[in-house]
Amino acid sequence: MSTHYIVYVSQADAELTQQDLEDILEESRSYNPRHGITGILLFAEREGRYRGSFMQLIEGEEAELETLRKRIFSDPRHHTKVVLERGRKEARDFPDWSMAFKTVARSELGRHPVFCELGDPKFQEKCANEGMDGALSFLCDFWSEAA
Numbered sequence: 001m002s003t004h005y006i007v008y009v010s011q012a013d014a015e016l017t018q019q020d021l022e023d024i025l026e027e028s029r030s031y032n033p034r035h036g037i038t039g040i041l042l043f044a045e046r047e048g049r050y051r052g053s054f055m056q057l058i059e060g061e062e063a064e065l066e067t068l069r070k071r072i073f074s075d076p077r078h079h080t081k082v083v084l085e086r087g088r089k090e091a092r093d094f095p096d097w098s099m100a101f102k103t104v105a106r107s108e109l110g111r112h113p114v115f116c117e118l119g120d121p122k123f124q125e126k127c128a129n130e131g132m133d134g135a136l137s138f139l140c141d142f143w144s145e146a147a
């Protein structure tokens with residue numbers, strides 16, 4: 001059955017802690033199943049001033065996704081949110097996940113020519129200015145490689 005989806009990237013707040021990440025996952029895994037939403041959240045780590053970046057896929061019914069997108073985008077734990085892709089696809093890619101999660105080290109991104117800079121604030125700027133193709137397939141490939 002076809003589904004709607006949204007993929008976005010954002011920059012984590014500089015003060016983001018491990019506990020924040022755990023809280024976000026707990027909130028997601030409580031809310032999403034009640035609203036028919038599945039997906040994956042990647043956290044690309046960076047050292048120093050920039051804590052890192054998020055890339056998230058949410059899949060489900062269109063109105064539910066838009067409600068959740070607004071909740072997520074008004075969350076102060078991240079900023080500079082850029083939607084990379086949205087639309088309809090044949091089926092869910094993460095049907096069994098209320099929210100799959102993976103922390104990604106820079107070294108793991110090295111082999112992905114387009115997304116190796118995920119986590120760098122300049123990458124975010126580039127996405128905002130020029131857009132970025134291939135985010136959905138990157139997430140699916142990355143997850144299956146990691147599994």
Ligand SMILES: Cc1cc2nc3c(=O)[nH]c(=O)nc-3n(C[C@H](O)[C@H](O)[C@H](O)COP(=O)(O)O)c2cc1C
Pocket residue numbers: 024027028029031032041054056058068071072073074075077078099
């Ligand atoms: C990167 C990121 C991803 C998030 N993903 C989800 C999600 O998939 N589902 C969800 O319910 N909340 C998610 N949240 C948390 C929401 O933004 C929000 O804080 C939470 O739903 C509680 O909202 P409330 O304080 O209005 O009740 C995410 C937050 C961040 C920073």
